[in-house]
Amino acid sequence: xxxxxxxxxxxxxxxxxxxxxxCLALAAPHSFEAAYPEMITRLVRYAMxxxxxxxxVLLSFAARNRLPGPLxxxxxxxxxxxxxxxxxxxIARAGLWLAPITGLALGLGVIADAFRRADPEAxxxxxxxxxxxxxxxxxxVTAVFGAQALLAPHTLRVPPASWLGAAREPLGAALVAxxxxxxxxxxxxxxxxxxxxxxxxxxxxxxxxxVPVGRWPGTLAYGLLGVALAxxxxxxxxxxxxxxxRAEEPRAIADYExxxxxxxxxxxxxxxxxGSVGTDVxxxxxxxxxxxxxxxxxxxxxxxxxxxxxxxxxxxTGVSIYSFLVALLVALTGGMRSPYFFVYTLPIIALAWxxxxxxxxxxxxxxxxxxxxxxxLAWTGRVxxxxxxxxxxxxxxxxxxxxxxxxxxxxxxxLGEQRRVRAAHLQLQTVVExxxxxxxxxxxxxxxxxxxxxAAALLGAPAQVAGRRLGDLLVLQxxxxxxxxxxxxxxxxxxxxxxVPWQRARAVTATGATPIEVAVSPLLDAHGPGGAVVLxxxxxxxxxxxxxxDDFFFIASHELRTPLTVMKGNLELALETAADPGLRKTxxxxxxxxxxxxxxxxxxxxxxxxxxxSITMRVEDVALxxxxxxxxxxxxxxxxxxxxxxxxxxxxLPLVRADAERTLQILLNLLGNSVRYTxxxxxxxxxEVRDATVLTYVRDTGPGIAxxxxxxxxxxxxxxxxxxxxxxxxxxxxxxISRKLAEGMGGSVAxxxxxxxxxxxxxxxxxxxxxxxxxxxx
Numbered sequence: 001x002x003x004x005x006x007x008x009x010x011x012x013x014x015x016x017x018x019x020x021x022x023c024l025a026l027a028a029p030h031s032f033e034a035a036y037p038e039m040i041t042r043l044v045r046y047a048m049x050x051x052x053x054x055x056x057v058l059l060s061f062a063a064r065n066r067l068p069g070p071l072x073x074x075x076x077x078x079x080x081x082x083x084x085x086x087x088x089x090x091i092a093r094a095g096l097w098l099a100p101i102t103g104l105a106l107g108l109g110v111i112a113d114a115f116r117r118a119d120p121e122a123x124x125x126x127x128x129x130x131x132x133x134x135x136x137x138x139x140x141v142t143a144v145f146g147a148q149a150l151l152a153p154h155t156l157r158v159p160p161a162s163w164l165g166a167a168r169e170p171l172g173a174a175l176v177a178x179x180x181x182x183x184x185x186x187x188x189x190x191x192x193x194x195x196x197x198x199x200x201x202x203x204x205x206x207x208x209x210x211v212p213v214g215r216w217p218g219t220l221a222y223g224l225l226g227v228a229l230a231x232x233x234x235x236x237x238x239x240x241x242x243x244x245x246r247a248e249e250p251r252a253i254a255d256y257e258x259x260x261x262x263x264x265x266x267x268x269x270x271x272x273x274x275g276s277v278g279t280d281v282x283x284x285x286x287x288x289x290x291x292x293x294x295x296x297x298x299x300x301x302x303x304x305x306x307x308x309x310x311x312x313x314x315x316x317t318g319v320s321i322y323s324f325l326v327a328l329l330v331a332l333t334g335g336m337r338s339p340y341f342f343v344y345t346l347p348i349i350a351l352a353w354x355x356x357x358x359x360x361x362x363x364x365x366x367x368x369x370x371x372x373x374x375x376x377l378a379w380t381g382r383v384x385x386x387x388x389x390x391x392x393x394x395x396x397x398x399x400x401x402x403x404x405x406x407x408x409x410x411x412x413x414x415l416g417e418q419r420r421v422r423a424a425h426l427q428l429q430t431v432v433e434x435x436x437x438x439x440x441x442x443x444x445x446x447x448x449x450x451x452x453x454x455a456a457a458l459l460g461a462p463a464q465v466a467g468r469r470l471g472d473l474l475v476l477q478x479x480x481x482x483x484x485x486x487x488x489x490x491x492x493x494x495x496x497x498x499x500v501p502w503q504r505a506r507a508v509t510a511t512g513a514t515p516i517e518v519a520v521s522p523l524l525d526a527h528g529p530g531g532a533v534v535l536x537x538x539x540x541x542x543x544x545x546x547x548x549x550d551d552f553f554f555i556a557s558h559e560l561r562t563p564l565t566v567m568k569g570n571l572e573l574a575l576e577t578a579a580d581p582g583l584r585k586t587x588x589x590x591x592x593x594x595x596x597x598x599x600x601x602x603x604x605x606x607x608x609x610x611x612x613x614s615i616t617m618r619v620e621d622v623a624l625x626x627x628x629x630x631x632x633x634x635x636x637x638x639x640x641x642x643x644x645x646x647x648x649x650x651x652x653l654p655l656v657r658a659d660a661e662r663t664l665q666i667l668l669n670l671l672g673n674s675v676r677y678t679x680x681x682x683x684x685x686x687x688e689v690r691d692a693t694v695l696t697y698v699r700d701t702g703p704g705i706a707x708x709x710x711x712x713x714x715x716x717x718x719x720x721x722x723x724x725x726x727x728x729x730x731x732x733x734x735x736x737i738s739r740k741l742a743e744g745m746g747g748s749v750a751x752x753x754x755x756x757x758x759x760x761x762x763x764x765x766x767x768x769x770x771x772x773x774x775x776x777x778x
Contacts, residue, residue, distance in 0.1 A: 009235045010134040011076065012299060013059035013228040014110045014201045014357065015775040017290045018054030018083055020220055024283040031216040046082065048276040050290045053082040055272045057110055057433050057490050058295050059265050066258060067635065069118030076114030080107035102141050102221060109137040110590050128658040135196055138229050141184035142202060147173030171209075174202040193233040202229040238304045245307055252418070261302045265321060267329075267343060268294050274333055274340060286332050305427050316359050323347040323366040326694065330367075335374050336392050345403045349574065352407035364404050371396055438536035444529065446491060461513030470534065475508040479515065494520030494532035515543045564601060617662060618745050621655040621769040624663070624694060628685055631667035643703075646675070646681030653687055655769040656694050662741045663766070666749065667696070672760050675701035681759070693766045699761040705754040713751060714739050725775050727747065742766070 024031065025047040043377045056079030062070050067075070087103030098672050105481045113133045151325055178199040185195025210218040216704030228235075246254055266289055275287035301318055326347065330338040347363035375393045378384050438455030442448055448465050456465065459473045468490060469603035486492060490500040500520040523531040571591045630647045639646040671734055672681040681701025688695045707711070713734050739749040747766040755758035 008113050008133045009228060009232050009239070010106075010113050010137060011057050012111050012235075013134060013224065014083070014106045015054040015058035015061065015079065015295065016223055016292070017221060018050045018057065018079070019105070019288065019295060020051035020054075020215065021226070022054065022215060023222060023285060023288045023292060026214060026281055026288055027051065027453045031214055032468070034452075044618065046086075048272065048288065050086075050285060051291050052269075052272040053079045053081070055265075055268050055291060055295060058299065059269070060114060062112075062261065062265060062299070064117050065654060071113045073111070073118050076110050080110045084383075085108040099218070101144050105137050109133055134232055135182050135192070135199070138199065138203070138225055138600045139179045139186070141174045141225070142199065143179035144204070146172045146177075146179065148172075149175065167654055171202065172204065174205070178202040196232055197406075200226040200434065203229070204456055235304075241306060241466060242303050249307075256353070260318075261298070263350060264294075264298045264302070267322070267326070267346065268298060270340065270343065271329055274329065278333075283332060287329070290325065290332070297321065297325075312354060312356055312359070314346040315354055316362055319347045319351045319363050323363040327366055327370045330370070335451075336396055338369055341396060343699070344400060348400075348404050349407050351416065352404075352411040354411075357408050357411035360408060360656050364400065367395065367400055368385060396593050406510065436537075438538075440470060440534040440536070441523070441532065442491070442495075442496065443531045443533060445465055446495065448473070449531065455534075455536055458507070458509070458514070458516065458538055460489075473509065474536075476518065477506040477513075479506055480505050481513075482507055490518050490520045491532060491534060494522050494534070495529055496643045498526070499520050502535075503539075507536075510680055515539050515643045528689060533635045533697060558649075564598050568598065615741075615744070617659040619659050619745055621659055622658045622660050624653055624656050624658075624687070624696065624766065625650045627664050627667060628662060628696065631664060631671050632685065634668065635675050641685065642675065642679070644675070644680060645670075646680050647682055647684045649684070649686040653689065653694055656679050657769050658745045658747070658766050661740075663764075666738040666741055666764055669738045670698045670749070670764065673734060674698055674760070674762075677702040678759075689768070692766060692770075693747070693765050696764040696766075697761055698764075699759060701759045704752075704758045706754045706756055706761055710751055710754070716751070736763075 018191060045721065058074050058079075060067075060075035060079060064072055064076070071676065073733070083103045084107035087107065088101035088105075090100040108295065115131070121574055125278045146327075150169060169520045177200065180194045182199040185192040185199070199257055207221075207223035207226060210216075210222070246257070249257070269296060271287055271291040274282045275291065278284045297617065301321075307314060312606045326343045329340055330336075333340055344367040346361075348360050350365055351357070367603045371393050374387050378389055379386055383674075393487065429496045432450075432452045435454055436454055438458045439450070439452045440448055440455045441450040442466050446469050448468055448470055449458075451461075459465070461468075461473050471489075476489060476491075478484055484505070490503065490505070493500050499522065500518070502517050504515065504517050507518075517537040519535045521533045522529045523533060568591065571587055571594060575584060575587045575591065578587055600700070609750075628648060628650070671685070678700045683698065684698045685699075686697055688697065740750045742764060745766060747764065750763050752761040752763050
């Protein structure tokens with residue numbers, strides 16, 4: 001759950017009120033007598049239940065953003081239960097209405113606030129502005145109070161002459177008016193702060209009026225509600241400021257604060273439980289007051305006080321205060337013999353795991369001084385023999401020193417590891433920020449968790465994009481601008497656990513459309529894909545270079561084609577008239593070279609036309625075996641010249657949908673490659689019908705192709721041999737053109753298998769004609 005920027009102070013008010021009522025029931029139980037004398041014994045008996053309930057309510061507020069929703073709601077329900085049950089009992093058994101209605105409204109308000117915070121969509125609701133829950137609860141209480149004072153004063157169960165008397169009607173009207181003002185502030189947010197101050201005034205008047213007649217529970221409840229209502233806007237600002245500061249803290253410091261605050265609340269709960277099991281009223285009262293003081297300090301220290309500019313000194317101060325509070329708990333529960341003596345070790349351990357573990361001397365000094373003081377006082381007062389005191393004090397001191405030493409050694413080791421981790425993190429951060437490629441990491445929901453400067457520039461977004469959905473910042477299309485289906489999106493595939501290699505796409509961002517290359521790798525955890533790493537590369541320069549290259553080849557090919565055709569015609573004429581064998585051989589070699597140049601020029605032109613989409617296909621029903629025979633016969637002489645076999649195994653096939661001329665070109669490319677690269681053995685061609693397609697296989701016994709070269713075969717100018725040391729000819733465009741032509745006819749060309757020393761097998765896939773044409777004879 002994300003941190004709320006607009007927390008409600010209602011749980012804080014109710015928690016403090018419950019603890020304060022528990023303290024009051026222990027300190028002055030007869031202050032409850034005038035209103036409900038039959039409940040005094042029960043109130044004293046269950047006073048610590050109020051204290052414990054208040055602590056749980058405060059705990060549900062403090063841990064609201066770190067606990068699962070059901071657990072936070074459960075804490076709030078358990079914490080509000082004493083207030084709700086006691087209020088219901090007063091209505092049912094004592095016939096009271098005002099105080100019980102107040103208690104029910106506050107208790108149920110806390111529970112409703114917990115349910116609201118557990119709502120997964122609460123963060124969107126909170127984004128619109130503060131949603132305080134204290135004001136509507138107080139408005140309801142004051143409205144009921146005012147209505148009772150005006151319409152049914154006898155239900156208040158207090159002597160009218162003592163404090164209401166003649167002021168009953170003006171005070172009732174003021175209470176109702178206060179409720180109306182609070183409602184106006186609720187509807188009109190700019191007036192909210194002023195309305196809460198005005199709405200608090202009648203409550204403060206009621207609290208002051210109850211003082212002379214000794215109605216301390218009412219004074220406490222209505223006084224606290226009035227003060228909290230007036231101060232809520234200020235408290236909300238302080239709480240929001242602290243949340244924002246915590247969001248800016250480094251992860252290690254934030255985790256340390258979470259751990260220390262959890263220990264602090266555990267200590268508060270322990271105080272409440274210690275008071276619950278005690279029997280002495282004065283001791284229980286002291287523990288209840290200690291629980292109240294510790295709760296208030298914990299709320300202030302972790303949720304109100306600003307930490308800007310505060311460092312280790314703040315941590316040492318806080319730990320020292322908690323050590324003093326622990327000393328009070330131990331003193332109230334038996335001193336050195338207290339079962340809670342072990343709590344002394346918590347502040348020591350907490351301070352040991354800071355970046356300055358030597359400061360543990362501060363929380364260690366407090367229990368040492370307490371034990372030594374207690375021992376000296378007991379010995380000088382002759383309370384116990386020195387041997388008994390030593391037997392009690394020695395194990396305690398030895399245990400403290402042992403825990404301190406062990407914590408210090410472990411903390412020193414951890415500090416060294418932290419320094420190494422920070423150094424490695426700094427190096428990694430430097431590398432990431434200075435990468436030429438953009439790097440973005442996302443969580444399982446596609447929200448950005450990390451974005452380097454290159455990625456931010458490419459996305460046209462500010463550097464702080466954490467928490468935003470990458471799909472909202474970056475829309476990927478096919479290179480030609482056609483939309484990509486949801487399942488074809490690289491990010492979708494990466495979050496599904498697939499690794500997406502570099503592929504070109506058109507990125508639509510806030511700054512416009514940009515050609516990029518993108519690669520995605522899933523981030524796997526124990527439960528599967530937990531996110532993904534997205535790499536982005538700006539390829540505008542490469543695209544422009546490719547365009548210039550294509551233009552150059554297109555123009556150059558056009559300019560070369562005419563003179564090469566003329567040369568070919570002249571050489572053919574010269575060959576017809578030449579009688580000398582030596583001259584004929586020379587002309588034949590020249591003619592073969594010119595023919596090869598013409599094929600290369602044609603390849604360049606075809607590749608350029610394919611890129612521009614200017615090749616028109618005449619797709620019709622075609623008998624594939626006829627085209628295969630034509631290609632085989634065309635290359636038969638080349639195969640015989642090299643001494644290799646060229647075998648075609650025809651079969652009865654259905655007609656296919658294809659462009660006959662382009663299909664023949666593909667077959668000549670595939671067979672020509674096999675013949676060219678095979679030095680011994682044979683080249684085989686056969687067919688297979690599968691899933692409404694016809695597959696034409698071309699297998700050779702050539703050198704084979706290593707796996708690392710497979711991806712390059714179908715790219716432009718992609719060849720296994722590179723550079724000036726190539727032993728084979730060719731432009732490197734044949735397979736690229738063949739696949740593009742096949743895809744234009746609804747088919748494909750693929751490498752089925754190839755390995756060094758095992759030859760290669762390619763397949764031409766074409767769709768079967770769907771008009772029921774008869775099979776082509778084999």
